[in-house]
Amino acid sequence: MTKILKIAVIGSGTAGLAAAAQLKKDGHDTQIFERFEEPKPLGAGLLLQPTGLACLAKLGLDDKALQYGAQINNLYGRSANGTVVFDISYRNLKPHYFGLGIHRGALFTILYDEVLRLNIPIQTGCEIIDTNIQNDQRFITDRNSQEYGPFDLLIDASGMRSPLRKHGQIKLEKPYPYGAVWGVLEDPDQKFGTDYLQQRYDGAHVMIGMLAIGSEPHCNKKKCTFFWSLPPGGYEAWLDAGLDAWKKRVIDYWPEMEPFLHQFKKPDDLTFAQYSDIIMKRWHEDRLVFIGDAAHNTSPQLGQGANLGLADALVLSETLAKHADINAALGAYTKARKKHIYFYQIASRWLTPFFQSHYKLAGLIRDLSFGLLCKMPYVKTEMLRTLAGLKTGLFTHMNPGDWHKKYDLKKA
Ligand SMILES: Cc1cc2nc3c(=O)[nH]c(=O)nc-3n(C[C@H](O)[C@H](O)[C@H](O)COP(=O)(O)OP(=O)(O)OC[C@H]3O[C@@H](n4cnc5c(N)ncnc54)[C@H](O)[C@@H]3O)c2cc1C
Numbered sequence: 001m002t003k004i005l006k007i008a009v010i011g012s013g014t015a016g017l018a019a020a021a022q023l024k025k026d027g028h029d030t031q032i033f034e035r036f037e038e039p040k041p042l043g044a045g046l047l048l049q050p051t052g053l054a055c056l057a058k059l060g061l062d063d064k065a066l067q068y069g070a071q072i073n074n075l076y077g078r079s080a081n082g083t084v085v086f087d088i089s090y091r092n093l094k095p096h097y098f099g100l101g102i103h104r105g106a107l108f109t110i111l112y113d114e115v116l117r118l119n120i121p122i123q124t125g126c127e128i129i130d131t132n133i134q135n136d137q138r139f140i141t142d143r144n145s146q147e148y149g150p151f152d153l154l155i156d157a158s159g160m161r162s163p164l165r166k167h168g169q170i171k172l173e174k175p176y177p178y179g180a181v182w183g184v185l186e187d188p189d190q191k192f193g194t195d196y197l198q199q200r201y202d203g204a205h206v207m208i209g210m211l212a213i214g215s216e217p218h219c220n221k222k223k224c225t226f227f228w229s230l231p232p233g234g235y236e237a238w239l240d241a242g243l244d245a246w247k248k249r250v251i252d253y254w255p256e257m258e259p260f261l262h263q264f265k266k267p268d269d270l271t272f273a274q275y276s277d278i279i280m281k282r283w284h285e286d287r288l289v290f291i292g293d294a295a296h297n298t299s300p301q302l303g304q305g306a307n308l309g310l311a312d313a314l315v316l317s318e319t320l321a322k323h324a325d326i327n328a329a330l331g332a333y334t335k336a337r338k339k340h341i342y343f344y345q346i347a348s349r350w351l352t353p354f355f356q357s358h359y360k361l362a363g364l365i366r367d368l369s370f371g372l373l374c375k376m377p378y379v380k381t382e383m384l385r386t387l388a389g390l391k392t393g394l395f396t397h398m399n400p401g402d403w404h405k406k407y408d409l410k411k412a
Contacts, residue, residue: 003324004028005152008140010128010164012039015292015309016157017111021059022317024118032120033140033148035127035158041108043271044182045213045225046300047072047197048100048107050090051389052307054400054407055314056110062406064110069102070212070222073195075387080202080253083367086374086383093384096411099303101197101213101225103184107306109217123148129163131288138287153326154288155316157309160276162294169281176275176299177232178356180207183270185224185260187212192224192260200254203363205231207355208254226260228270229356235272243267275299279345283337284330289316296341298348301355307389308341314403339392347386 005028009020012034020030048056048065056062077085090097115122127143137150156164165173192210199209207229215222228250230238238246247261264270278297283290292309315336323329353359354366373379382391390397390409401408 005320005326006150007031007153007155008033008138008148008151009155009157010140010162011156011158011292011294012036012112012115012122013157013159013292013309014107014111014306015294015312016155017108017115018055018059018310019155019157019291019313019316020120021111021114021118022313023320024115024120025059026317026321028320030120032115032122033126033128033142034122034124037125039108039112039122039124041104043104043273044184044227045101045103045211045223046107046306047211047303048102049304049307049387049389050097050099050407051398051400052310053100054403055307055310057404057406058314059111059114061110061114062404065100065102065107068106068110068214068217069100070194070214072099072101072197072212075197075199077199077201077370079363079367080200080206081367083371085199085201085366085370087371088374088380088384088387090384090388092380093388094409094411097388097407098195099197099388101211103213103216103223103225105216106214128158131164131167133286136287152287153320153330156288156290156294157292158294160278160293160297162290164288165278165280165290165294167285167288168283168290169285170278171281172277172279174277176277176352178229178299178352179235179272179274180227180229180356181235181238181270181272182225182227183264184213185210185226185263187222187224187260190222192256194222201355201363201366202253204354204357204359204366205229205363206253208250208257210257224260226257226270230272231358239267277345277349282334283312283341284327284334287326287330289330289333291316296345298345299352299356300348301352302344302348302386304344304348304389308344311340311389312337339396340398343391343393344389347391 138154139149291312319329319332399409
């Protein structure tokens with residue numbers, strides 16, 4: 001075991017909780033700082049990929065996730081003109097591969113309970129706004145000018161609006177013009193289906209999605225997460241149009257949604273989410289490391305953000321275990337994460353306009369080509385590897401089996 005480090009983690013989201021738990025298990029003295037009075041999840045549901053599941057397995061938490069979530073085998077997307085844009089199954093990659101649709105509340109509870117079980121202190125109601133170095137140690141300051149420290153290492157896991165990113169080397173920080181409204185729908189009889197992510201499109205300006213996410217802790221009702229893509233400035237227009245007119249549009253595109261939509265009684269039943277492109281030259285500075293959305297927020301088109309954040313947490317643990325010098329470990333961390341993160345940042349930026357933009361040609365190209373590409377064995381495999389969170393370059397991929405043998409890519 002290397003030296004025991006005193007580590008501050010900013011943020012109790014997926015990345016922060018996973019990092020704090022793994023580093024505590026490694027023997028370090030970790031502490032979390034969270035702005036909310038009571039740590040809580042934000043948003044509806046998400047799709048965990050085999051990479052994310054392997055990370056949870058390494059943390060000893062995948063069985064709990066499987067207990068709550070919905071095993072997703074298939075992804076199906078169809079255009080308003082009837083073109084099937086994609087119809088793929090994780091099983092075509094490996095028979096034991098699947099995604100897991102999961103309620104954010106369930107994922108949060110699993111990680112948060114683990115943090116509590118490990119007796120990791122959480123300073124709540126504490127909005128960290130800055131950090132500095134004194135005598136080779138990190139200190140942090142909250143909104144009330146209270147200073148905390150010294151820490152050997154500071155982990156910024158405070159999400160896309162990180163107040164500490166200004167201390168890093170930012171290449172690009174730009175809001176993505178499109179966003180979406182998200183909500184959770186009950187599907188007690190599982191009429192929608194249990195193992196699908198389904199999407200409907202009209203050009204690239206309309207995208208609707210529905211994902212089975214299983215149930216939340218302490219509530220057995222099966223649920224789905226629903227989303228509707230919105231153009232720039234579209235949230236106000238969506239509010240102005242009124243829920244009934246909007247529901248009619250959804251049903252016109254997707255009649256099977258009719259029995260569910262009455263559950264949205266007021267606009268507040270859906271949450272507006274915006275994303276941004278955050279690209280950094282590296283993810284470390286002196287005794288400071290950026291993980292999760294704080295380091296690399298992208299559009300969620302490929303459903304990778306939480307998975308990348310989980311992988312960040314585990315790779316950080318590995319590099320700290322290998323290097324006695326903290327800054328050397330952080331340099332190794334950036335090097336180890338570079339290919340995986342950059343691939344998904346580039347792929348998301350490249351792909352998103354085909355699904356969320358005003359370019360008429362983008363929707364047309366997508367409808368004409370994606371379905372055909374899905375049928376070409378090589379391209380199909382690469383698409384599935386991309387979806388499964390495995391890609392590290394155009395021609396390279398990783399093996400989540402390195403984190404847990406259950407998710408070994410070589411397994412038949
Ligand atoms: C619409 C949408 C759909 C998505 N779908 C998927 C999907 O299917 N699959 C997937 O893998 N990912 C998906 N994502 C991305 C995923 O949600 C994020 O990448 C992931 O939640 C990021 O986790 P995080 O821990 O880095 O940040 P966050 O979850 O944002 O957590 C940050 C934490 O830090 C706290 N905090 C913030 N500022 C401070 C501060 N100054 N001081 C103290 N605490 C602070 C916050 O309160 C929060 O608890 C989606 C995202 C969106 C918007």
